[in-house]
Amino acid sequence: DADVTQTPRNRITKTGKRIMLECSQTKGHDRMYWYRQDPGLGLRLIYYSFDVKDINKGEISDGYSVSRQAQAKFSLSLESAIPNQTALYFCATSDRHRDNTDTQYFGPGTRLTVL
Amino acid sequence: GDSVTQMEGPVTLSEEAFLTINCTYTATGYPSLFWYVQYPGEGLQLLLKATKADDKGSNKGFEATYRKETTSFHLEKGSVQVSDSAVYFCALSAAGGFKTIFGAGTRLFVKA
Numbered sequence: 558d559a560d561v562t563q564t565p566r567n568r569i570t571k572t573g574k575r576i577m578l579e580c581s582q583t584k585g586h587d588r589m590y591w592y593r594q595d596p597g598l599g600l601r602l603i604y605y606s607f608d609v610k611d612i613n614k615g616e617i618s619d620g621y622s623v624s625r626q627a628q629a630k631f632s633l634s635l636e637s638a639i640p641n642q643t644a645l646y647f648c649a650t651s652d653r654h655r656d657n658t659d660t661q662y663f664g665p666g667t668r669l670t671v672l
Numbered sequence: 673g674d675s676v677t678q679m680e681g682p683v684t685l686s687e688e689a690f691l692t693i694n695c696t697y698t699a700t701g702y703p704s705l706f707w708y709v710q711y712p713g714e715g716l717q718l719l720l721k722a723t724k725a726d727d728k729g730s731n732k733g734f735e736a737t738y739r740k741e742t743t744s745f746h747l748e749k750g751s752v753q754v755s756d757s758a759v760y761f762c763a764l765s766a767a768g769g770f771k772t773i774f775g776a777g778t779r780l781f782v783k784a
Contacts (some may be wrong), residue, residue, distance in 0.1 A: 561715075594769070598775040599761065600716075603674075607770070647715055651772075658704040658723055659765040661772055663715030 560584045561664040563596070563648050569670045576635040578667050579598055580648030587652060589631040591615075591623060594645040603646075607653075638671040645669075674699040678775035680764045685752055686783050691776050693747040695736075695762035703764040705729075705738050705745040710759040710777070719747075719760070757782045 563584045569637055580589065588607050592600040602615030604623040612625055620642060622634045635642055648664040678695040685691060697705065704723045710717040720729030725740035730774060734749045745769040 597776060600774040602771060605771060609763055632743075648694070649716075656719060658706075659770075659772060660721065661708070661716070661763075663717065665715045 561648060561650055563646075563667050564668060565622050566665065567668045569672065570638055571672050572639055574671075576638050576669065578633045578646055578648075578669070580631045580664055582629050582648075582650045582662075582664075584627075584650055584652070586650035586662070587628065587654065588650060588659075589625065590649040590651070591621075591631070591633045592647045592649060594647060594666075600647065601622060603633065608634070608653060612622040632644055636668075639671075640671045643669060643671050673775050674703070674764060674766055674774050676762050676764055678778055680699075680761075680776070681779040682781055683778060684781045684783065687754055688751045689734070689745075689755040689757075691747070691749040691752045691780070693760055693780070694760075695745045695747065695775060697743050697745065697762075697764050699743075699764055699766055701767045702740075703766045706763040706765070706772070707734070707736055707745070707747050708761040708763060708774075712758070712760065714760060752780070752782045754782045754784050756780060 590605045591603040606612045606625045646667045649661040651659045675698045693739045694711040706721045707719040710716045720731040722729040727738045736747045759777045761777045765772045
């Protein structure tokens with residue numbers, strides 16, 4: 558079984574709809590991240606969380622919100638989706654306590670299309 | 673701020689050719705350096721890493737050496753296979769920092 562899972566894997570929605578992407582992990586890691594991948598732009602950080610009570614904005618947080626429901630769950634919401642939010646979204650985890658290099662472990666991604 | 677620059681792709685090679693993907697970085701102090709690989713339809717996974725100057729990371733025939741003097745971490749493989757076709761990301765994690773900075777990615781195509 559995968560250590561980091563994301564649901565849904567694919568989603569097509571319309572402009573103005575509210576969308577939630579979910580991430581769960583069984584690695585026991587404290588840190589969780591949401592990234593967005595666009596062609597030619599690499600990965601850009603949307604939000605990150607170091608524990609349940611610590612949530613921080615990344616470089617492109619506008620139009621997004623997150624919730625850390627438990628250590629193992631971190632969800633990303635698009636309150637009112639727009640077409641330029643069409644992208645591949647990745648959840649990742651890391652464990653700074655046991656690995657001070659902060660190696661990232663990624664989920665399989667969610668492909669979101671906003672029409 | 674910290675940044676990572678890697679060579680643009682796509683890179684197209686024949687099977688058994690030598691691979692180099694260049695990566696340079698800007699950071700204060702001594703960051704940890706990484707190469708991640710993304711196979712089609714999958715998330716990124718760690719390929720190799722190095723944590724201090726002159727360290728060599730290696731995995732699956734790939735190697736990269738942490739060069740502090742040239743601020744580089746070039747990825748190399750002596751003989752690529754079709755199964756190495758993927759997107760490769762160079763990344764850094766600053767010492768004492770709280771996030772990882774990724775390069776734009778380099779797509780590699782290997783022809784049989």
